[in-house]
Amino acid sequence: MTPVTVKSGDSPLVLGLPHTGTFVPGEIFARLTPLGQTLGDTDWHVDRLYDGLLDGVTTVRANFHRSVIDANRDPSGVSLYPGQNTTGLVPMTNFDGEPLWMEEPDAAEIEARRVAWHAPYHAALEAELKRVRAIHGVAILYDCHSIRSNIPFLFDGTLPDFNIGTNNGATCAPVIEAVVSGICAGAEGYSSIVNGRFKGGWTTRHYGRPADKIHAIQMELAQSTHLAAEELPFAYDEAKAERLRVHLKTILTSLADLAALVGGQS
Template identity: 30%
Template sequence: MSAVEPLDVAQPPPAGPAGFEVRRPGPAETPPPTPVIFASPHSGRLYPDDMMAAAALDSRAIRRSEDAFVDQLVEAAPAAGATLITARYARAYMDVNREAFELDPAMFADALPDFARSRTARVAAGLGAIAKVVSEGQEIYARKLTFAEAQARIDLAHRPYHQTLESLIAEAKAAHGVAVLVDWHSMPSLAARVAGAGCDMVLGDRFGAACGEALTGRVEKELEARGYRVVRNTPYAGGYTTEHYGRPARRVHALQIELNRALYLDEEALTPNAGFARLKADIEALTAALTAEDWTTRL
């Protein structure tokens, strides 16, 4: 991994659903061995032709919005007993950690339907389901999009991802009486400095609304034992996935983990740095601890 992986600009994946990949701990026809599900919604590297034809930026500039290589950091999860779902389309194409119709009307040549959610904080920041900007506020598109283009992206990338994630959660709950969803992300090192001097990770549980303290506390304890500086909910309390699925009263617990990119990534070159192997090993140790826990009685 000494160089940036080539961008898959035109071709869909060779097999399986185009928008995501699911890796299970065992055969699909058998119940999952643990209730733990890992998700990486922002590490996708597919940039379809229709997006790039409308873009004002080149693919490398747009790629700075990715949670680069997070899917590789968590790729060993199935071996430890956790189901893993990773998005394949780039978040700039369709952000599956947003509500599907969280869209900015200023980006579109035609009117959005009345049910579109156009006045959220994420839309105001240019980071709706279809992002307006990437890092440093650079606008992605050279022209206005159409709602038909947005609907096509939702049907291709957003809807199938969440239909599958809902199914995985239902399977885990049916097998174990509880589901534990960990949504993995990375944050620019500048954002990590805002969170606190030297912050390595941010745990987002919607201030306790999305998961039980037993889960947040266990993750925090495991990470701090490995020398990481961890904060909760600032500046990231959890996105759409955490908010939408985290229902502790229904025994579905969702936690977002933000990793400081400086831990594992050369943010300028977009290549793994010398810390990648250590962070991956520590995530694997955390995964083992989570899958070994009896969440049926803890949550």
């Protein structure tokens, strides 16, 4: 299994898909607990949710599961949310704080996994962002995520449907955040928040450099927006998803249209 699948397009928009992969090498899978082997913390069906919404969009998808290594974590292992419960570069627990490993990987193994899986994904993502920027003078990274809407270990209460992250405005031009948040706020029947519990993971924070003509924004969707239930088998709900895809299409189309504007800004 190759670490990453890239579909190159001619749009100024690049979709990152770091958490939809479910491949786990056999020797790693055997060391997961039965709970870990369910791969429950996958961003279920997010690749399907965005498929076909924007012509010419580039997609960069990690094929490996986050249990192998998390493609949206700082490769140094530094926490994205100091002082808050979270999962690391190789998660030792699931999102409910329950152990994932019968035998936890040590530092040497984690580094080997970083080199084999994390690094190729980010090499591909960086290459695509630079390629797109060379075509358009600007690139916009839209990082695609989903998570269960109720996870007491990670946050209180129920998560909004649309969770927009720009690291408090640092990773993209203000107009990008404003347009996306405006679309989400206007989506009837859905709730939204900007830079709430999820402010953008390592991918958004690392690549979002507006001064270098690369803008990044993260979208964390509550899984209740497109799944039949937020539990195994995490089945895709076609009717829910189609309602949601209308708004996601508007977001992607609007971001592509914004590229000329933000590309001309200094």
